[in-house]
Every structure is written in structure tokens, then in C-alpha cells.
Amino acid sequence: MEKGQVSIEAILIVGVAVILLISFTNLAWERFYLAREVGEAGEARMVGEFLAEAINNVYTNGKGFAIYLDPTVMNYTRLGDASRIEGTGIALPIRINTSGRTIVISKNMSKTGGGIWNTTVPIIPANVSVASPLPPYYNETTVRNNGTHVVIYANSGNIGVL
Numbered sequence: 001m002e003k004g005q006v007s008i009e010a011i012l013i014v015g016v017a018v019i020l021l022i023s024f025t026n027l028a029w030e031r032f033y034l035a036r037e038v039g040e041a042g043e044a045r046m047v048g049e050f051l052a053e054a055i056n057n058v059y060t061n062g063k064g065f066a067i068y069l070d071p072t073v074m075n076y077t078r079l080g081d082a083s084r085i086e087g088t089g090i091a092l093p094i095r096i097n098t099s100g101r102t103i104v105i106s107k108n109m110s111k112t113g114g115g116i117w118n119t120t121v122p123i124i125p126a127n128v129s130v131a132s133p134l135p136p137y138y139n140e141t142t143v144r145n146n147g148t149h150v151v152i153y154a155n156s157g158n159i160g161v162l
Helices: 002-061 076-084
Strands: 066-068 094-097 102-108 116-122 128-131 142-145 150-153 159-161
Touching (some): 002 094, 002 116
Parallel strands (some): 094 159, 128 150
Antiparallel strands (some): 094 102
């Protein structure tokens, strides 16, 4: 009888240890996902800041002034890849709200228990529009002051204007 009793106690101890190990592993993965999502949200905020800075500089420098934002700055591929991972990533396109004079960027953080994360970056002009890029003169993404509007030459799938 004692032999069987020791075996049951050993099975219970091993079972509890397995349950604890699985719980700690799940907790570690959730923290990993949260850290990754916070990093991606920061990356999206930086893209919004770069775009806002370009819009404001082009606007204040007047007609004919243009700034080209190369792919290392406006990394749509990285942000787009992130949005394909279930529950993570940036909800592209980046939206420019002309009436509110802001750039709006959203991120879904529901996978780690959060909601939709929104950030807004203020811009100076209200007269902003998006046009298709026209290489070789205006590569994606080029921000140009045409005298009446700040025109962003970019794919409308990446940047939208409300």
C-alpha cells in the first residue's frame, strides 16, 4: 500500500510542477508580445513624427520646396509586415486629418489585453493632399509645397487624407 501511495504523491507533485511551468511560460510569452507591440507602437509614432516634420518644414519653406523621405525613414514594408501578424501590427494607412491638423496612427493591441492604441501628431497646415508618386521627379514618399497645398506623393494605401 505504501508503494502505491508514494507513486500518487509523486504524480501529483510532477503534475503541479508541469502546471506551474506552463503558467510561467505563458506569462513570459505574453510579456514578450507586449514588449514587441509597445516597440511597434513606438516605431509607428516615429514614422508619424518624421512625416509631420516633413509636412511642417515644406509648408514653412514655401512654394516649390520638397523633401524626400527614403524607405529607411518611411518603412511601410516593416509596418505592413507587422500588421499581418495576428493581433499585432500597425493599421495602415496612416491617416492625415486635415480638419484637426493631425496625423493619426492606430495600433491594435488586443492580443495582449489592450484595445486600439491611437496616437496623433500635430501638423501646421490644413491644406494637405495625397497624390500618386511620379518617378523620377517625386519618388514615394515626397512631400512638396505647390504654393496652395502640401502634396504628399505616396501610395494612397500607405497614407490617406480625411
